[in-house]
Amino acid sequence: MARRSDHSRDELKEMILKASWDIVEKDGFIGLTARRIAKDIGYAPGTIYNIFKSMDDLCVEINGMTLDKLHDVLSKSDCYSPKKSPVQNMKRMAQLYREFAREYRAHWLMLFTHALPEGQKAPAWYQEKIARLFESLEGLLEPFYTARQLPKRKMAARALWAAVHGICLLEETGKIPAIDDQESPPDMTGYLIENFIAGIKKKT
Amino acid sequence: MARRSDHSRDELKEMILKASWDIVEKDGFIGLTARRIAKDIGYAPGTIYNIFKSMDDLCVEINGMTLDKLHDVLSKSDCYSPKKSPVQNMKRMAQLYREFAREYRAHWLMLFTHALPEGQKAPAWYQEKIARLFESLEGLLEPFYTARQLPKRKMAARALWAAVHGICLLEETGKIPAIDDQESPPDMTGYLIENFIAGIKKKT
DNA sequence: ATAGTAATTGAACAGTGTTCAATATTTATA
DNA sequence: TATAAATATTGAACACTGTTCAATTACTAT
Numbered sequence: 001m002a003r004r005s006d007h008s009r010d011e012l013k014e015m016i017l018k019a020s021w022d023i024v025e026k027d028g029f030i031g032l033t034a035r036r037i038a039k040d041i042g043y044a045p046g047t048i049y050n051i052f053k054s055m056d057d058l059c060v061e062i063n064g065m066t067l068d069k070l071h072d073v074l075s076k077s078d079c080y081s082p083k084k085s086p087v088q089n090m091k092r093m094a095q096l097y098r099e100f101a102r103e104y105r106a107h108w109l110m111l112f113t114h115a116l117p118e119g120q121k122a123p124a125w126y127q128e129k130i131a132r133l134f135e136s137l138e139g140l141l142e143p144f145y146t147a148r149q150l151p152k153r154k155m156a157a158r159a160l161w162a163a164v165h166g167i168c169l170l171e172e173t174g175k176i177p178a179i180d181d182q183e184s185p186p187d188m189t190g191y192l193i194e195n196f197i198a199g200i201k202k203k204t
Numbered sequence: 205m206a207r208r209s210d211h212s213r214d215e216l217k218e219m220i221l222k223a224s225w226d227i228v229e230k231d232g233f234i235g236l237t238a239r240r241i242a243k244d245i246g247y248a249p250g251t252i253y254n255i256f257k258s259m260d261d262l263c264v265e266i267n268g269m270t271l272d273k274l275h276d277v278l279s280k281s282d283c284y285s286p287k288k289s290p291v292q293n294m295k296r297m298a299q300l301y302r303e304f305a306r307e308y309r310a311h312w313l314m315l316f317t318h319a320l321p322e323g324q325k326a327p328a329w330y331q332e333k334i335a336r337l338f339e340s341l342e343g344l345l346e347p348f349y350t351a352r353q354l355p356k357r358k359m360a361a362r363a364l365w366a367a368v369h370g371i372c373l374l375e376e377t378g379k380i381p382a383i384d385d386q387e388s389p390p391d392m393t394g395y396l397i398e399n400f401i402a403g404i405k406k407k408t
Numbered sequence: 409a410t411a412g413t414a415a416t417t418g419a420a421c422a423g424t425g426t427t428c429a430a431t432a433t434t435t436a437t438a
Numbered sequence: 439t440a441t442a443a444a445t446a447t448t449g450a451a452c453a454c455t456g457t458t459c460a461a462t463t464a465c466t467a468t
Contacts, residue, residue: 009415028322034456044417046458055456113317115377118232122378131381154383159371159392162380166370167363173319174326176366177335179358188363195403202402213446238425248448250427259425 013051015041020062021107029110032059059114060126066107067129073100074136086140087197093137094164094189101168112169137161144200160196164189217255219245224266225311233314236263263318264330270311271333277304278340290344291401297341298368298393305372316373341365348404364400368393 007015019040023032034055038045052058079092101108116122138157145153167188170176211219223244227236238259242249256262283296305312320326342361349357371392374380 033454035454045456046417047415049457050415109319112373112377112379113319115317127381130379134381151383155392155395158374158380158383159367159396162370162374162392163363163367163396164370165374166366166368169316169373170366170369173316175316175334176362177331177338179355179362188359188366191359192363192367192400195400195407196396197399197403198406199399199402202406203399237423239423249425250448251446253426254446 009051012041012043012047016048016051016058017061017065020058021065024062024106024110025104028106029113032062056114056116056120059110060116060122062107063111063114064126064129066104066111067126067133069104069107070097070100071129071133071136074133080139086143087194090137090140090160090193090197091190093140094193097164098168098189101172105172109172134158134161144197156200160193163192163196167192213255216245216247216251220252220255220262221265221269224262225269228266228310228314229308232310233317236266260318260320260324263314264320264326266311267315267318268330268333270308270315271330271337273308273311274301274304275333275337275340278337284343290347291398294341294344294364294397294401295394297344298397301368302372302393305376309376313376338362338365348401360404364397367396367400371396 016037019037020032023036023040032055034045034048037048048055048058052061074093074096077092077096079089079096081089084092134154134157137160138154141153141156141160145156167176171188220241223241224236227240227244236259238249238252241252252259252262256265278297278300281296281300283293283300285293288296338358338361341364342358345357345360345364349360371380375392
């Protein structure tokens with residue numbers, strides 16, 4: 001039996017999260033089981049339930065880590081350059097999103113594969129992490145809207161983000177049919193962004 | 205024991221598919237288990253494995269039915285009207301897609317929740333069902349591209365389809381943060397389509 | 409040294425997909 | 439018609455899953 005004072009509650013939580021992250025990385029969401037985590041950290045399965053309410057609870061936490069990592073990548077990068085046009089910056093952001101999806105494929109997929117039981121909602125802090133991501137795109141859309149048009153700008157950010165995401169998702173899960181000429185997804189997101197923004201500019 | 209000649213192989217397959225469809229409708233993808241299906245059709249769990257290779261195999265078949273139903277809805281509807289503009293038709297198509305996602309929520313979600321085991325690919329007939337859906341949108345994009353630009357048109361169709369899908373998905377799974385002013389997703393897809401097409405028109 | 413508290417355990421429960429020897433039923437043959 | 443061969447159906451068994459909780463162990467305060 002692991003000694004009670006081997007690790008504090010916080011340490012234990014850290015260990016479980018770290019182990020879970022690594023398991024998802026290696027074997028995907030499907031490989032993440034309570035017994036496997038327990039084995040990896042050298043504790044019994046029951047211990048996990050002392051720290052987390054349920055496996056769903058743990059999954060939400062892991063997803064939170066993934067959202068943090070994604071936010072890190074997007075905020076510490078070169079997609080807010082004032083020397084480049086907003087469209088260039090947006091394209092770059094889409095590219096970074098795509099690269100993230102590839103590099104952290106299993107974690108990224110888990111973000112959308114894992115669903116809370118019917119009727120249960122993600123906690124507020126989780127929602128906020130998502131909102132924070134959208135805001136980065138809202139910023140880049142600023143030049144195209146007046147201050148009075150903030151809701152519209154927010155909508156545009158959501159639409160564009162979801163669109164880029166949809167392209168990445170369908171492509172990454174093989175649910176988009178290939179074109180003979182094989183246009184790659186970066187081109188698709190780029191094409192979408194270019195024309196969407198061109199359309200917005202045209203109106204004003 | 206069910207008598208061997210109670211139902212033919214084909215009848216049995218039909219029964220299993222029908223029962224599965226209904227289970228997904230009632231209890232979602234999560235409720236679809238071999239034992240549950242067996243109980244519903246009055247056979248033993250093993251029987252399902254005489255007809256289908258695995259539960260994954262069965263799931264792909266169910267997804268095929270969903271794709272068929274979606275194709276039916278889109279093809280037998282009013283989104284190809286020559287009296288309306290292509291943009292209007294496209295917006296209508298997006299709206300129909302969204303309505304389908306709501307009406308057959310569980311089946312539609314299963315389309316993206318269910319993933320084949322790592323490395324396994326969906327059968328060719330399945331890929332073709334997807335390709336067929338994209339073609340309906342390709343048709344609507346025809347006025348904006350010359351014959352030489354077919355690959356580009358195909359890419360535009362894929363990008364737009366995936367984009368609309370992404371918006372529906374993030375919204376339907378609660379993974380898109382609400383805007384204070386609460387713009388609804390039909391507006392989002394409409395806004396996206398409008399501007400994307402406006403952008404394309406501008407270039408030519 | 410003892411009593412009380414808290415962490416840890418792992419067996420148990422009700423599920424899951426899947427397999428496969430045994431059984432029941434039908435068909436073909438003698 | 440009686441028997442043999444072939445096929446459909448079964449359900450127990452296996453190795454899993456998330457989750458619970460009484461029992462055990464370890465630590466703390468008295």
